Amino acid sequence: MRDITMKHTDAVIIGFGWTGAIMAKELTEAGLKVVALERGPNRDTYPEGAYPSSIDELTHNSRSELFQRLAKTTLSIRYTANDEAVPYRQLAAFLPGTGVGGAGLHWSGCHWRITPEELRLRSRYEERYGKNFIPEDITIQDWGVTYEELEPHFTFAEKVFGTSGQAYKVNGEIVGAGNPFDADRSTPFPLPPMKNTYSATLFGKAAAEVGYHPFDIPSANASQAYTNPYGCQMGPCTFCGFCSGYACYNYSKASPNVNILPALRQVPHFELRAECDVVQILTDSTGKKATGVLYVDAAGNRVTQPADLVILGTFAYNNAYMLLLSKIGTPYDPSTGEGVIGKNFAYQNENSIATFFDDKTYTNPFIGAGGNGVAVDDFNSDHFDHGPLGFVGGAPFWVNQAGTKAIGGGPLPDGTPEWGSGWKKAVKENFTHVVSMNAHGTNMSNRANFLDLDPTYKDYLGRPLLRLTFDWHDNDYKMAAFTVDKMKKIAEAMNPKAMKVSVKKPGQHFDMTHYQTTHMGGGVIMGDNPKTSAVNRYLQSWDVSNLFVVGSSAFPQGLGYNPTGTVAALTYWSAKAIRETYLKNPGPLVQA
Amino acid sequence: MPISPPGSSRRAFLLKTVAMIPAMTLAGTALAGLAQAADGGPSGYAPSFFTADEFAFVTAFVDRLIPADEEGPGAVELDVPNFIDLQMNTTYGHGGLWYMHPPFRQAPATFGNQLGLPPREIYRQGIAAAETAIQAKYGKRFTDMTAGERDTVITAMQKKALAMAPVPASMLFGQFLTNTKEGYFSDPIHGGNRGMAAWKMIGYPGARADFTDWVDRYGAKYPFGPVSITDLGA
Numbered sequence: 001m002r003d004i005t006m007k008h009t010d011a012v013i014i015g016f017g018w019t020g021a022i023m024a025k026e027l028t029e030a031g032l033k034v035v036a037l038e039r040g041p042n043r044d045t046y047p048e049g050a051y052p053s054s055i056d057e058l059t060h061n062s063r064s065e066l067f068q069r070l071a072k073t074t075l076s077i078r079y080t081a082n083d084e085a086v087p088y089r090q091l092a093a094f095l096p097g098t099g100v101g102g103a104g105l106h107w108s109g110c111h112w113r114i115t116p117e118e119l120r121l122r123s124r125y126e127e128r129y130g131k132n133f134i135p136e137d138i139t140i141q142d143w144g145v146t147y148e149e150l151e152p153h154f155t156f157a158e159k160v161f162g163t164s165g166q167a168y169k170v171n172g173e174i175v176g177a178g179n180p181f182d183a184d185r186s187t188p189f190p191l192p193p194m195k196n197t198y199s200a201t202l203f204g205k206a207a208a209e210v211g212y213h214p215f216d217i218p219s220a221n222a223s224q225a226y227t228n229p230y231g232c233q234m235g236p237c238t239f240c241g242f243c244s245g246y247a248c249y250n251y252s253k254a255s256p257n258v259n260i261l262p263a264l265r266q267v268p269h270f271e272l273r274a275e276c277d278v279v280q281i282l283t284d285s286t287g288k289k290a291t292g293v294l295y296v297d298a299a300g301n302r303v304t305q306p307a308d309l310v311i312l313g314t315f316a317y318n319n320a321y322m323l324l325l326s327k328i329g330t331p332y333d334p335s336t337g338e339g340v341i342g343k344n345f346a347y348q349n350e351n352s353i354a355t356f357f358d359d360k361t362y363t364n365p366f367i368g369a370g371g372n373g374v375a376v377d378d379f380n381s382d383h384f385d386h387g388p389l390g391f392v393g394g395a396p397f398w399v400n401q402a403g404t405k406a407i408g409g410g411p412l413p414d415g416t417p418e419w420g421s422g423w424k425k426a427v428k429e430n431f432t433h434v435v436s437m438n439a440h441g442t443n444m445s446n447r448a449n450f451l452d453l454d455p456t457y458k459d460y461l462g463r464p465l466l467r468l469t470f471d472w473h474d475n476d477y478k479m480a481a482f483t484v485d486k487m488k489k490i491a492e493a494m495n496p497k498a499m500k501v502s503v504k505k506p507g508q509h510f511d512m513t514h515y516q517t518t519h520m521g522g523g524v525i526m527g528d529n530p531k532t533s534a535v536n537r538y539l540q541s542w543d544v545s546n547l548f549v550v551g552s553s554a555f556p557q558g559l560g561y562n563p564t565g566t567v568a569a570l571t572y573w574s575a576k577a578i579r580e581t582y583l584k585n586p587g588p589l590v591q592a
Numbered sequence: 593m594p595i596s597p598p599g600s601s602r603r604a605f606l607l608k609t610v611a612m613i614p615a616m617t618l619a620g621t622a623l624a625g626l627a628q629a630a631d632g633g634p635s636g637y638a639p640s641f642f643t644a645d646e647f648a649f650v651t652a653f654v655d656r657l658i659p660a661d662e663e664g665p666g667a668v669e670l671d672v673p674n675f676i677d678l679q680m681n682t683t684y685g686h687g688g689l690w691y692m693h694p695p696f697r698q699a700p701a702t703f704g705n706q707l708g709l710p711p712r713e714i715y716r717q718g719i720a721a722a723e724t725a726i727q728a729k730y731g732k733r734f735t736d737m738t739a740g741e742r743d744t745v746i747t748a749m750q751k752k753a754l755a756m757a758p759v760p761a762s763m764l765f766g767q768f769l770t771n772t773k774e775g776y777f778s779d780p781i782h783g784g785n786r787g788m789a790a791w792k793m794i795g796y797p798g799a800r801a802d803f804t805d806w807v808d809r810y811g812a813k814y815p816f817g818p819v820s821i822t823d824l825g826a
Contacts, residue, residue, distance in 0.1 A: 052824040055799040058778035063684050074691040077703065086699045086706050089691045198810040240801035249801070362813045366796055367803040406777035406796045418750070419657040419769055420743070428663055431794040432814075457693060511702040 001300040009035045009271075012293055012307035014278045014322065017102020018564060019313035019550040019571045021256035022160075024264055024272075025230065026575035027311075030583060033269045035305060037295055039277040040068075040099030044257050048105070049247030057405040060245045064091050066106045067245070068098040068315075073459035075317070079471040079509060080448065081334050087457050087465065093511065094347075094518040095245070096315050100274055101257040103315060103518065104564070108244045108370025108402055109220040109253050111163045112561035113154045113569070115381040116147035116183050121392075121557060129387055138392055138475055139337070139344055139445045141556040144528040144537035145573065147183050153572035155186050157565065158218075161254035162226040162234045164371075165189035165218035179215040181377040194223040194237060194372050199363045199435040203399035204374040206493035212376040217398060218565070219371030220254035230263035241403020243370025253370065276303070279461060281310055281326040283544060290547045296461060308586070309578070312524075312549045313571075317345065319553035320451045320523030321466040329524075329534050329543045332450050334469070340534040342451035344522040345468065346558035349395070349441035349476050351484045351503045354411035355496035357433045364432055365410055368403035375400075379439075379486050380560040391478035393442030396560045397487045399435060410434045413498050437491065439483040440517075443558040446473050451523045471510050480504040519563050521555035526570075528590075536590040538577035539570065545588045550574055637671070641680035641712065648735045649719050650676060654772045656742045664793035667772050675775030675784030676715075685711050709759065711767060718764035721756040722749070729754065781821045791818040799824060 011027050013020045016038035027034050048054065048066060059065045068074075068091075076085035097103030117124045120142040125134050134140065158165075167188040168178030175188065193216040196204070204214035221243070222234040237252035251258050264270050275298035282291045282304070292306035312319050320342045323329050332343035357363065375398035377383060384394065404410045409427060411434060416426040454467035484503040491499050527533025530542035539554055541547040550571045552563045559566065577589055639647040651673045660666030667673075679685050687710025696708040709717065726734050726745055734745060748754045749761035756764070775784030777791070779799065785791065791798050798818030806814060 051801065052799045052821045055801045056779055056781070056821060058774055058782050062774055062778070063682075064689060069689065070691040071688050084697060086697050086703050087691045087693070088704070089706065090689075090704050092704060195807050197807055201810065236804070238801070239803040239807045241803070242801060361811055363811075364803075364806070364814050367807050367814075406791055406794065406798075407774050409773075409777070419746070419772075421659055421661045421663065424658055424661070425663050428794050431796065456695065509700070509702050513702060513704050 001302070003302050003304075005304045005306070008306040009033050010307065011035070011309040011311060012037065012305050013311040013313055014281075014293060015039070015102065015312070015314035015318070016100050016256065016272060017097065017313065017315065018104040018256055018568055020102070020311070021104070021260040021264070022568060022571040023311045023313060023550065023575055024270055025260055026572070026579060028264065028267045028270045030579045032309070034271070035307070036270070036272045037276040037278055037293065037305070038100050038272065038274045040274065042274040043099040043101055043105055043247065045247055045249070045251060049249045051249040054246055054249050055240070055242055057407050061405065062407055064095065066097065066099065066247065067091055068096040073465070075466040075468050076454040076457050077468045077470065077512060079469070081469055085454055085467050085469075088512055092513050093516050094520065095515070096518060100261070100272065101255050104256045105247050106245050107564060108400075108562070110371045110400065110562040110564075111158065111161055111165075111218045111220040111254075112565040113183070114147075114559060114561065114566040115181070117382045118559060119143045119145060119147055124382055125386070125392060128382065133386075134392060135475060137447050137473060139447045140392060141344070141525065141527055141532060143556055144526055144533070150569045150573055151186055153569040153576070154565065156229075156572055157568035159190050160228050160230065160259055161220040161568070162191055162222045162228055162259065163189050163218055163220050163254070164191040164194050164223035166193045166216050168215070177215065179375070179377050180213050181381070181383050189218065191223045191226055194219055194221060194369065196374060197239075197364075197367055197372065197399075197401045199365065199401045200372070200374040200399045202363075202435055202494050203437055203490060206490045207374070207376045207397075209493045210489045212378045212490065214374050214376050217371060217373045217375050217400060219369065221369045221371045222252045228259055230260060232259045232262045234258065237369050239367050239369050239372070241366050241368045241405070243402055273297075277461070278322065279325065279463065281312065281322060281328060281547065283326070283328065287328075288544060290544050308546060310547045312547065313551055316520040316552045317451055317466060317468065317523050319549050319551055323524060323534070323549070324451075324453050324466070325463060328541065328547070331452060334447055334450055337447055340525070340532065342523050343534070344445035344525050344556055345449050345451050345470060345520070346445045346522045346555065347443040347470065348517045348519045348558055349443045349472070349480055349504070350516045351395075351439045351441060351480045353437050353484065353487060353491045353502070354500045355435045355437070355491050355494050356413055356430055356498040356500075357435070357496055359429065359433060362432050363435050365401055365404035365434060365436070368401040370402045372402070373398050373400035376490075379483050389478070389482060391475045391482065392444050393475070393479050393558075394560055395439040395441035395479070395483040397437060397439050397483070397490065399437045401436070404431075411436055411500055414500050435494065435496070437487060439480070439487050440560055440562075441479055441483055442560045444475050445522055445557040446475070448473070472504060472508065474506075477504055477506040477508075519552070519558070521552035521558055521563060524549045524553040525556040526554040527556065530592045536588075538589045539574040540577075540582070540589050542592055546586060548574055548578065637674045639677040641677050641685070642715070646715070646719050647673060647677065649723070650715070652735045652737075652742060653746070653768055656739060656746055657769060657772045658776055659739070665789045667776050670776055670784055670786045670789055672772055672775035672784045675778070675782055676771045678783045679771060680712050680715070687711065705763065707759070707763065711771075714759055714764060714767045718756070718759035718767070721759055722754070722761065722764060725754050725756045725761070779821050788818045788820055
């Protein structure tokens with residue numbers, strides 16, 4: 001174990017998931033010498049995704065082969081700032097990634113654009129419902145960037161990802177049966193929509209019957225063979241049902257490894273170093289300028305990598321973690337509402353309904369793809385009148401049949417025992433005759449939910465763990481009850497023999513033992529004011545101008561949609577500002 | 593790249609284990625019959641982690657979690673006890689997937705297992721504690737009980753109605769239930785789900801992983817039986 005100082009580089013990137021890969025491509029195109037550091041191991045379609053060994057539920061889902069190994073590091077969790085936190089010891093509620101490609105290697109592939117209204121959520125609600133509508137504890141903010149500014153980047157990201165979907169409106173013209181709530185697009189999707197499963201068509205038909213507006217989920221699972229603008233190739237999805245938790249054996253699911261890394265490997269001024277765990281962003285004596293990063297490599301050496309530009313692109317909450325460890329920015333204080341690092345952590349508020357059909361109706365839930373399905377957007381974003389409802393946010397509803405497997409199993413009717421002959425009979429009767437639907441709801445940032453450093457627990461390097469203070473609040477219970485009630489109308493119109501409704505009840509606490517989603521955001525939020533945000537509208541740190549912090553950490557509040565499409569577009573938007581403005585004259589892109 | 597697929601070493605290990613270790617015997621317990629495989633021969637499996645007594649307890653327990661009945665095979669005939677034993681020698685069994693640093697604070701059940709014991713110790717200490725508690729409360733050993741009596745005990749453990757320490761009854765129950773369903777429904781490459789019988793029972797096609805021609809045959813039964821990773825030559 002030695003102290004090593006590497007040769008200077010123009011830019012260093014911390015984390016090599018979607019944001020790191022996009023930034024590496026953009027900055028090397030601009031001529032910069034780039035070093036990317038990934039804490040986890042090298043990974044690729046081969047060997048991690050190789051068929052048939054990758055089609056192994058026990059290894060990948062039950063034993064979390066591709067996910068973050070909590071034995072090395074985790075975070076601690078508590079419900080309120082008055083509680084002692086305990087570590088998240090076993091993966092369950094959310095499944096952070098690690099390794100080359102990050103969670104982008106083993107995500108599902110739902111590829112959305114945030115709605116224009118959500119980018120200015122506080123202003124929108126105040127204009128439409130009055131200044132007093134938003135509950136006092138809800139700390140939502142505008143993002144500081146508009147849909148029109150992001151549109152070209154959504155478009156380009158879809159081309160890079162090979163996204164399949166049906167547009168509704170292109171350049172003001174209605175072009176097809178897409179999502180009628182969608183904002184205007186400059187181009188159609190690069191690939192036509194995927195085929196739908198039987199389950200999704202049953203849901204879509206019923207949704208239309210009750211007056212909602214079903215459409216195909218935009219999916220970064222390729223409906224056809226495709227070559228993206230970087231020359232990277234994808235094969236058509238086979239609906240194998242092994243997306244989330246798996247590297248796609250078929251090159252059908254977009255990932256940094258399939259859609260960007262093959263192009264980067266041809267770039268001589270790019271270097272990717274795996275198993276390099278960054279422990280600190282280094283700053284000069286003023287604290288206003290980053291000088292590089294310090295990391296620990298696989299051999300335990302402490303390595304300094306000097307750089308002119310630092311890109312922080314780790315998983316969601318880890319961006320706040322790295323800034324807290326590096327003492328960059330003012331930590332958030334929930335008692336005063338002041339400070340910004342760790343502020344506005346937000347999750348997602350998942351609720352579901354399962355519908356059960358007779359033994360002649362085969363829905364075959366093992367057939368599926370992660371990004372595939374039919375959705376309705378009638379109760380997402382601000383697509384409905386919140387005035388009489390008293391809550392902020394909403395939920396898209398969907399049947400996103402990603403491939404049910406045997407151990408995870410499908411839902412079982414209410415009253416089914418957990419074991420014994422009764423349990424077995426229920427599994428046998430229902431496994432191939434069930435349709436599951438989700439209300440994939442928003443979680444609004446709340447002044448009580450935040451990130452800081454744990455005073456007790458340490459990771460494998462002796463660093464304090466990140467501490468998450470989080471629980472559900474009134475807004476979450478109200479949103480859940482309202483949206484599930486609306487989704488239930490679809491379930492009823494499907495005329496099942498039975499249904500099981502799972503909805504958060506008032507007072508129900510956050511449960512770490514059951515999977516919900518891995519869609520987390522906030523902690524290093526973007527905005528137009530350094531007092532209320534950590535990064536400016538270009539994702540540049542207000543405190544350290546040669547540091548850009550990219551990822552869902554920038555979201556001021558949660559989305560109903562999955563975050564990756566918006567994360568990718570924001571990263572291209574930030575890269576454009578770096579390439580076209582920052583590099584010509586390094587310094588703050590927005591004056592504080 | 594000289595990296596073998598994750599399944600191959602496990603398969604090699606399993607085959608080696610089955611081939612080289614002489615059969616153990618459960619003679620003298622009420623469960624001698626349960627140690628017979630579905631094909632009528634001895635299972636030929638000697639546990640590598642569990643003691644003979646512990647393995648008898650495991651067998652008697654999983655036999656009730658997923659019993660053999662008219663609906664389909666039971667956990668024992670699908671080699672679930674063997675699966676659980678093999679898992680105890682993996683990183684998972686040793687607790688190597690979990691964050692295991694102290695302090696171990698008490699927390700509500702919604703915070704997950706905060707006890708600090710790896711699966712091996714949950715079983716080892718849990719089975720010992722259960723044997724003592726069961727003997728005290730019911731006056732006989734678990735492995736000497738009838739199926740109905742064992743169901744009563746398991747239900748008490750599930751409902752936290754059997755006082756045990758240091759492993760609470762509900763934790764041992766939960767560990768059993770999780771691993772039993774895993775062994776019943778995982779690819780046979782891991783040592784359970786013998787003959788893919790659990791997959792056949794529910795209509796799960798295993799590692800076929802290509803439904804291009806089936807995704808839009810709406811409402812129809814998928815006609816093909818399952819395949820396992822082993823079948824595919826991994």
